[in-house]
Amino acid sequence: MEQFIGCDAHKEFSVFVSIDEKGVYGRTVRVGHDREVFRKFLGQLPAGSQIALETSGCYYWGPKGSVGAEGGPKGAEGVSLT
Secondary structure (H helix, E strand, C coil), X not given: CCEEEEEEECCCEEEEEEEECCCCECCCXXXXXXXXXXXXXXXXXXXXXXXXXXXXXXXXXXXXXXXXXXXXXXXXXXXXXX
């Protein structure tokens, strides 16, 4: 079953939550912006997971280089956000 992941970015931490196709929410996870902690959390997500990031302009507070080999987070059109 497909899941959809959202991220609410703050200065010191980000909050992630998922919802599946039936509208059932997964657990809410608060992740500090320590690079290794952030990478460990992202590494636990299913391969190919897409994350919707709030568009408030706080995305730059996340640890630089934490999103993976593609060079950073991508916007809705696949444009790099870093």
